[in-house]
Amino acid sequence: MQYSRKILVRAHGGPEVMEIVSEPVPEPASHEVRIRQKAIGLNFIDLYCRTGLYPNPLPHGLGYEAAGVVEAVGAEVRHLRVGHRVAYGQSPIGAYAELRNVPADRVVAIPDSVGFEQAAALMLKGLTVQYLFRQTFRLQGGETIVFHAAAGGVGLIACQWARALGVRLIGTASTPEKAALARANGAWEVIDYTREDVAARVLELTEGRKVPVVYDGVGKSTWAVSLDCLQPRGLLVSFGNASGPVEGVNLGVLAAKGSLFVTRPILGTHVATAQAMQDAAADLFEQVAGGHIQVTIGQRFALEDVAQAHRALAERRTTGATVLTLE
CATH class of the missing domain: 3.90.180.10 (Medium-chain alcohol dehydrogenases, catalytic domain)
Structure with missing residues (x-):
């Protein structure tokens, strides 16, 4: 034995x-x-x-x-x-x-x-990006998306895969050093959420159009801002709880913000x-x-x-x- x-x-x-x-x-x-x-x-x-x-x-x-x-x-x-x-x-x-x-x-x-x-x-991180980008919301190229925690383990793979697909990834990060790392790995733009209004900056970067999908592995602290970054009928992919689980969801908010969709996927299902x-x-x-x-x-x-x-x-x-x- x-x-x-x-x-x-x-x-x-x-x-x-x-x-x-x-x-x-x-x-x-x-x-x-x-x-x-x-x-x-x-x-x-x-x-x-x-x-x-x-x-x-x-x-x-x-x-x-x-x-x-x-x-x-x-x-x-x-x-x-x-x-x-x-x-x-x-x-x-x-x-x-x-x-x-x-x-x-x-x-x-x-x-x-x-x-x-x-x-x-x-x-785990690479397969997570695979199911997010190729199964949950299949990116075709040319889209502009938001991906929270872009300098994390999943985020850096997402930045690189998005670049390979021809997707403009707007990342979020907490320090200039992390923002620079995400950019070096392929992020189109990075927002320092400790100094900037994320939703306002996304609106500016997209010339008022917002984005069709937000990938959010942070959870509780980014839930509201993620919804504010979405186009009407856009999809919030909430795939993690780094800041704590999302609680007390009011479905009426999805209607008020543009008939939005939300999914809470996990890798195992995919x-x-x-x-x-x-x-x-x-x-x-x-x-x-x-x-x-x-x-x-x-x-x-x-x-x-x-x-x-x-x-x-x-x-x-x-x-x-x-x-x-x-x-």
């Missing part, structure tokens, strides 16, 4: 509730692969699970995204072999671990040109089958292989420093992606 160090949460709360434990890892089931992990991606959803905003039965692990090498393959797995370099972004909770079993239909092989840290930083996962990953890796998307890893932490990593993420002290390293 092999053992693995992993992060365990026995009670919901602050970063201090995360413990490092050593637990046995059984042989993979028929539909699973066992992965020796090299890098783990951190995301805001991990914080939501730790605090209980997204509840899971206790005790539980954390994390949904990692990359590594296949060490063992279940009897029914056909698309992966021992030694394959792989990544996943939609596993059962528990990616903060050295070694683990993962359902094979959540796992994809990664190209040789993509490193483990890149893949760990790319899968990659629910093995084929959907493979198709979305192939679309993502095509952008990477074509040089359109490069992963910016702003911070690296060891597994034992995970509490420090969570604090940095929660306090908006990060840029680009954040990874836990295991080598």
Whole structure:
């Protein structure tokens, strides 16, 4: 029996509730692969699970995204072999671990040109942009859009993908440094929301037309301004809660502001089958292989420093992606 160090949460709360434990890892089931992990991606959803905003039965692990090498393959797995370099972004909770079993239909092989840290930083965030841009509201090119938190891990990928599609992305950011980073990654324009009126600036940039879609992963603090940036019959894609969940929604506001649409999508719905996962990953890796998307890893932490990593993420002290390293 092999053992693995992993992060365990026995009670919901602050970063201090995360413990490092050593637990046995059984042989993979028929539909699973066992992965020796090299890098783990951190995301805001991990914080939501730790605090209980997204509840899971206790005790539980954390994390949904990692990359590594296949060490063992279940009897029914056909698309992966021992030694394959792989990544996943939609596993059962528990990616903060050295070694683990993962359902094979959540796992994809990664190209040789993509490193483990890149893949760990790319899968969940890159697949999120894939479903936002290619499934939720399929951008055709030529649109002007708003994307909040443009200098974050998802935002920087969105800036690059938008540029590749010929889409003018108006990002929001909290500092001049973050605004410059978003521009360097392809944002058409960036609004510093600590100094500027976002809705007024969007109106100015679009010459009074506003935008057909706003992608909002921030949540509570940006809800109202996102609605004010939309054209009549525009769509607000509210896909995250970085500032807290949106509450007390008055549907009448949607009518008053122009018969607006709102959706609250999640990645899992868009990659629910093995084929959907493979198709979305192939679309993502095509952008990477074509040089359109490069992963910016702003911070690296060891597994034992995970509490420090969570604090940095929660306090908006990060840029680009954040990874836990295991080598």
